[in-house]
Amino acid sequence: xxxxxxxxxxxxxxxxxxxxxxxxxxxxxxTQAAISIQLKxxxxxxxxxxxxxxxxxxxxxxxxxxxxxxxxRILHLSEEAFQAISGDEISGVxxxxxxxxxxxxxxxxxxxxxxxxxxxxxxxxxNDNCHKLFQAFHNGELDLxxxxxxxxxxxxxxxxxxxMCWVAAKDYQLDITKPIPLxxxxxxxxxxxxxxxxxxxxxxxxxxxxECQGVTGFDIAISNGLAISALSESLLxxxxxxxxxxxxxxxxGLVEIEMHIRSGNTSEALRCFAKELAxxxxxxxxx
Numbered sequence: 001x002x003x004x005x006x007x008x009x010x011x012x013x014x015x016x017x018x019x020x021x022x023x024x025x026x027x028x029x030x031t032q033a034a035i036s037i038q039l040k041x042x043x044x045x046x047x048x049x050x051x052x053x054x055x056x057x058x059x060x061x062x063x064x065x066x067x068x069x070x071x072x073r074i075l076h077l078s079e080e081a082f083q084a085i086s087g088d089e090i091s092g093v094x095x096x097x098x099x100x101x102x103x104x105x106x107x108x109x110x111x112x113x114x115x116x117x118x119x120x121x122x123x124x125x126x127n128d129n130c131h132k133l134f135q136a137f138h139n140g141e142l143d144l145x146x147x148x149x150x151x152x153x154x155x156x157x158x159x160x161x162x163x164m165c166w167v168a169a170k171d172y173q174l175d176i177t178k179p180i181p182l183x184x185x186x187x188x189x190x191x192x193x194x195x196x197x198x199x200x201x202x203x204x205x206x207x208x209x210x211e212c213q214g215v216t217g218f219d220i221a222i223s224n225g226l227a228i229s230a231l232s233e234s235l236l237x238x239x240x241x242x243x244x245x246x247x248x249x250x251x252x253g254l255v256e257i258e259m260h261i262r263s264g265n266t267s268e269a270l271r272c273f274a275k276e277l278a279x280x281x282x283x284x285x286x287x
Contacts, residue, residue: 004045006078009071011038012050016060016068017157069282076279091120092269097133097145098125100214102257102281105234106146110280114273121269129213131188137260143270146277149256150190156258159282162232164191164252166243169225176248181209183221183229191255195230202250232257257281 011024015035018024025032043050050064060068098107103125115123126136130147137145149158168174180199184192199206210221215235221227223239232255236242243249259281261274 002045004071004074005042006074008038008042008045009067009074011035012042013068013071013075015039015051015058020058072279072282076275079275089120090118090268090272092267093122093124094267094270094273095124095141095143096126096273097136097142097147098127099130099133099147100127101218101231101235102146103127104215106281107277110276114276118269118272121273123273127214129185129188130190134260137262140262143262143266144274144277145260146281147258147260148190149258151256156260157278158256158258159278160257161254161283162234162257164230164232164255165236166228166230166249166252167222167236167240168228168243169223170239170241172225172228172241174228174243174247174249176204179205179207181227182206183210183212183218183227184208186211186213191230191252195252198250198252204249 011028014028015021015024018027021032021035021039025035028035039051046063046067048063048067049061050067051058052061111123115121126133126142128136133142133145133147136142146159147156149156174180182195184195186192196206209227210217212218212221218229218231218235219237222229223237228243230252245251259274259278261270266274
């Protein structure tokens with residue numbers, strides 16, 4: 001029976017996290033040659049190319065993304081098993097920021113499990129829009145944030161890609177000959193401008209009928225037929241319908257979700273919480 005080498009998987013994950021073999025070597029305190037050999041052995045073992053490499057840059061292959069998802073889980077389980085039998089109790093405070101839509105979609109169950117697993121870690125959560133969360137993070141008020149990636153500022157660790165969907169109440173009849181009522185987050189939202197611009201560039205009149213500070217506003221506006229909106233797939237509700245392309249609205253592409261972690265000497269509590277969050281949210285593993 002073939003088995004994957006644990007150290008090779010850990011090296012592979014480190015390369016992706018660091019963004020290059022050079023940086024991975026520095027983080028692991030090993031030579032570049034040693035890191036390259038580990039990656040080569042892993043590719044030989046699997047019989048697949050995992051990274052498309054060019055000068056000072058790489059991209060993930062499909063096989064690389066699949067393997068890395070398993071590698072993350074294997075590494076996570078190894079750490080969990082060690083902590084379960086070591087008797088060491090991790091403690092500390094983690095100041096965490098997240099928009100309420102992502103909080104509802106991703107962390108409710110995982111946060112409860114984390115608190116049970118690490119009872120001495122205190123999580124302090126700030127729930128706000130991405131613009132304000134970035135401000136708080138850069139001001140040193142937060143240790144970690146989960147936010148929508150601004151295509152013009154790709155500085156965080158990319159965790160997830162999702163399709164943006166036009167949505168409406170199930171009985172809502174869209175009439176594109178009339179100004180389209182929109183439910184949107186307030187000013188500062190990365191995709192507010194993109195949504196309005198998409199409509200205007202394609203000759204569709206629109207107006208903001210409901211400016212929302214959180215998911216409750218979208219629930220009210222969309223479910224009651226007051227407006228339509230564009231949201232990522234994870235935020236959709238059963239009582240809504242996806243507006244299909246045949247109704248006259250153009251595709252909005254993908255939304256990307258990233259994680260930002262405070263630089264410097266991070267605590268064990270912060271590191272464990274970041275790993276737990278990434279494990280829950282991630283559907284891809286690219287840097």
